[in-house]
Amino acid sequence: MNDVAAAAGVALKTVSRVVNNEPGVNPATAERVQAAIDRLGYRRNDSARTLRRGRTASIGLVIEDVADPFYSGLSRAVEDVALRNDHFVFTGSSGEDPARERDLVLAFCARQVDGLIIVPAGTDHGYLAPEFDAGLKAVFADRPPGAGCRADTVLSDNAGGSRTGVAHLIAHGHRRIGFLADSPAIFTAVERLRGYREALAAAGLPYDESLVAMGPPDQERVRAVVERLLALPDPPTALFTGNGRTTVATLRVLDAISARCSAYHCSACRCSNDRCSNDHGSVRHGAERHGGTGRHGQGRLAGLALVGFDDFELADLLGITIVAQDPSRLGLTAAEMLFRRLSGHAGPGLRLELPTRLIERGSGETVP
Amino acid sequence: MNDVAAAAGVALKTVSRVVNNEPGVNPATAERVQAAIDRLGYRRNDSARTLRRGRTASIGLVIEDVADPFYSGLSRAVEDVALRNDHFVFTGSSGEDPARERDLVLAFCARQVDGLIIVPAGTDHGYLAPEFDAGLKAVFADRPPGAGCRADTVLSDNAGGSRTGVAHLIAHGHRRIGFLADSPAIFTAVERLRGYREALAAAGLPYDESLVAMGPPDQERVRAVVERLLALPDPPTALFTGNGRTTVATLRVLDAISARCSAYHCSACRCSNDRCSNDHGSVRHGAERHGGTGRHGQGRLAGLALVGFDDFELADLLGITIVAQDPSRLGLTAAEMLFRRLSGHAGPGLRLELPTRLIERGSGETVP
DNA sequence: GACGATGGTGACAACGTTGTCAAGCACTCG
DNA sequence: CGAGTGCTTGACAACGTTGTCACCATCGTC
CATH class of the missing domain: 3.40.50.2300 (Response regulator)
Incomplete structure (x- = not known):
């Protein structure tokens, strides 16, 4: 700024005025200063400005x-x-x-x-x-x-959204609903668990701790959790996943389980085949409709219903019902x-x- | 810093030394200064520091x-x-x-x-x-x-990745390959087009401009493009999509087309039905394998093969072949x-x- | 006992800007 | 012609740091 002032033959302060578009500068002077600025490639130093102004x-x-x-x-x-x-x-x-x-x-x-x-x-x-x-x-x-x-x-x-999602599953007849969410150290996870419990309570359903799993949404942990849930004597018929990452990880697990098991007791066309080589306990077979208008996901959820918290890309394509928040x-x-x-x-x-x-x-x- | 110096009964510079862990300060003094810092909740002003040091x-x-x-x-x-x-x-x-x-x-x-x-x-x-x-x-x-x-x-x-992806499609027998990418104002799009052309040339295939569409990856534009391609007298049997967003948009379009048409000449089980009410010209019917181990996407691509540039979440689940770069x-x-x-x-x-x-x-x- | 080396400390200027205040000038009005 | 007014400009200090340099003890050495 010093150099500019010298080049334009004006005082420092005048340059400052021009740079900041302050009023009260003679247009001719301003133009001269601007020319010097352009010529020298001057750019204001915002550190100094910050220091001076406090903001x-x-x-x-x-x-x-x-x-x-x-x-x-x-x-x-x-x-x-x-x-x-x-x-x-x-x-x-x-x-x-x-x-x-x-x-x-x-x-x-x-x-x-x-x-x-x-x-x-x-x-x-x-x-x-x-x-x-x-x-x-x-x-x-x-x-x-x-x-x-x-x-x-x-x-x-969070609680309200979770309550709505879980109530939605209950309304479709589900009584055993698995709940997967982030670690209980995280506020949103705790709130969503609260919503889950409230929805159960409102429907007069018991809260079964064995259906609840909380922790970081990494793929292997989620895999273990889902497999544990499905191996229960009375496994869930639906899952509620408490955030986007968990939902996606769960989808991968369910997809893998569905792929391992190629047996389908198809509720749409009543066909059935028994090529199932998968030791999957009481997992219900998927209800994929051959050639129907169902969405991708439905045939690949190992027969489980699924609602997730958070929308995510391609959830529409996969046909995943979700409780959307708006980041x-x-x-x-x-x-x-x-x-x-x-x-x-x-x-x-x-x-x-x-x-x-x-x-x-x-x-x-x-x-x- | 002034206040701290006063509180600790030392000079400004000594405080500065303590704050910056500079050597040459008596441990006892340093401790006194540190105490004053903590007591006053002092935090260094990095704007001033920046101004002074130039970095x-x-x-x-x-x-x-x-x-x-x-x-x-x-x-x-x-x-x-x-x-x-x-x-x-x-x-x-x-x-x-x-x-x-x-x-x-x-x-x-x-x-x-x-x-x-x-x-x-x-x-x-x-x-x-x-x-x-x-x-x-x-x-x-x-x-x-x-x-x-x-x-x-x-x-x-970019060019190399695109070349590889397109060559992959060619190796599987495709001769008419649609190319969808970002606007030609974007370097990567142009490079990927180059790779597409190189792959065609290497295989002795003609470059047909009517198979190429470049522009922003918004859903409606992509829909129009795909529909135009499929309505060609000699439509493509495969698509190469030039970035993640375009791939995802294309998937949505192909899924909608597949859903509109419930007729499948299924190559896996040889069954067929003619419930197709969709006026879809020469669109080939999907090759969904009923209950097979195929991935989700394959039955929903309106019979087209697809390779995309960029990996994206759930591409694995959808079974989409891609050319991955590593952001x-x-x-x-x-x-x-x-x-x-x-x-x-x-x-x-x-x-x-x-x-x-x-x-x-x-x-x-x-x-x- | 004089000397240099060493360790600890402080005074001061400078970084590049902007706010304050005052001065210079041309003009108007009484 | 002098005071008042408005416009334009500039001198200067200050923002909170840090680099430079100088100072003062203290200590060991010859």
Whole structure:
């Protein structure tokens, strides 16, 4: 900027005015300055600007994993809102590690982000107190902050969505419904379990702990869980899967089981064959309709009904009934709440719950 | 920092030394300072630090869309490498708009990012020249920079992968192969078209322009394209789709066509029925094997063979043969190249090409 | 006992911007 | 002609760090 000022024969401050489109500069001078700027390829140093003004025009976003479609949808929405507000976004993935969440958050604070959107991995946010005192604004998304933290929060209606999904299976005659979800350390998983229990209770069905399995959605764990469930003396006739990754992993397992067993007592055409070489205990045979209009998934679910929490790509094609939450709406809402705070809005911390939506595609509408 | 210094009864500089773990501080003093830091909840202001040191310890990442699984995988890899190198990542989505790409890049530069990883939307990167002069390091990923820009570049072997995929279809007896890809403004699409043509040429097959359709992968456009192809007097018996989104959109279209037509001349069991009420011209009927071990997709492709560029979630389950590139390897490689430059590595701009891999899953192995 | 080496500490300038305030100028009005 | 007004411009300090350099003890050595 110094060089530009010298080149244009004006003072530093005048260049600053031109760069910032401040009023009160003679058009002729402005043009001269602009010419010097272009000639020298000058670009404002936003670090210095930030230091001087105290605002960085950037926000931090801490999520679990950008590579997860749920969070990448959320990210995109946050980014869009931020850009509309002339802010940039630092993104960091915590990988469900509370320590990493904390490190990321504090690092973003040291970078003087104006605000934060956090999908918390941990449950203690005491470390944020000094930051809040220093004027930091934060919004929690998808999961609430730990006790004692009164920040704005945007959640999905996890319990309600889960209740609806499970009630849907019950309405189709299912009495034994397996429940697979993420680890009980995760808020959403616990809420969805609550919804599951509420739906059972509302229908007067017992809660059977042997039908419930919670843990990380990795393929091998899910495989073991599904096989355990199907080997029960009184196995489930339907599954409710508590997040997108678990649903997908479950689909793979059920598909493999279906493929191992080529015997079908087909309910549509009444044909049957006994080429089944699979020692699969009491697994019911699939109800694939030969040449019918059923969707892909239905013939490949080892005879089980399935409803999942979270929509995912190709769920439509596979005919998987799901309870949809809207990740981009979650991100959008969180970002808008944050920018409202940043523009001076005071008032107590809000807690919003976004509705979910049951989308029927076939896999949840089969009878036991 | 001033307050901390006052509270600990030391000079500013000593606090600075403690904060930065610089040697030469009396342990007792350091402890006193640390206590003051903790008591006051002090956190270093990285804006000032940046201003003083000239390095921001952050990099910028410009991609097409974080919400696209391809780019979110790439992002995650970049983020991981950055974190390992104690850097943070600004991410911005260009949405294939060259102007937005430019704005993002320049905004990141104004923020003094140490380096950039760019998936370019545009083909003119002259605007970067002053930044390069000022010492900016940049790596281009997935697509090369515009002419005249000698920056490091990491690409997938687009033409080669496409050639392999198409040759695979040819090897299975296909002579009329439709080619669907992204807009010809996009480097990868053009390269993949080149691979398609090379595979045809190598097999002595003619290049028929009416079998080629390029444009954005939105569902309605793809639907129209597929329907046009199938209505040709001599329709294709196979399709090669040039990216993940196009593949998925194509699957939806073919599924809808298959569902509309419930007539199957089943090659596996020789049964046939004529309940087909669909006016689908010369569309071949699906080869679904009733109760066989085939994968989901094969019965739902309207009788067409299909190979797609890019792997995607559930492609395994659907039995879709694809040419896989590795987005996270792309991101990892780009980030490592960038950090090599940042740590002083000089030398001419490199251009790397990562290999692709054909994964056979059924949809690409059916005969015409 | 004088000297240099060593370890610990602090004063000060500088990084590149912007907010504050004041000054210069041309013009108008009484 | 002088005061008042509005427009344009510039000098200067400050933002919170860190690099440079200098200072002062303390210690060991000749």
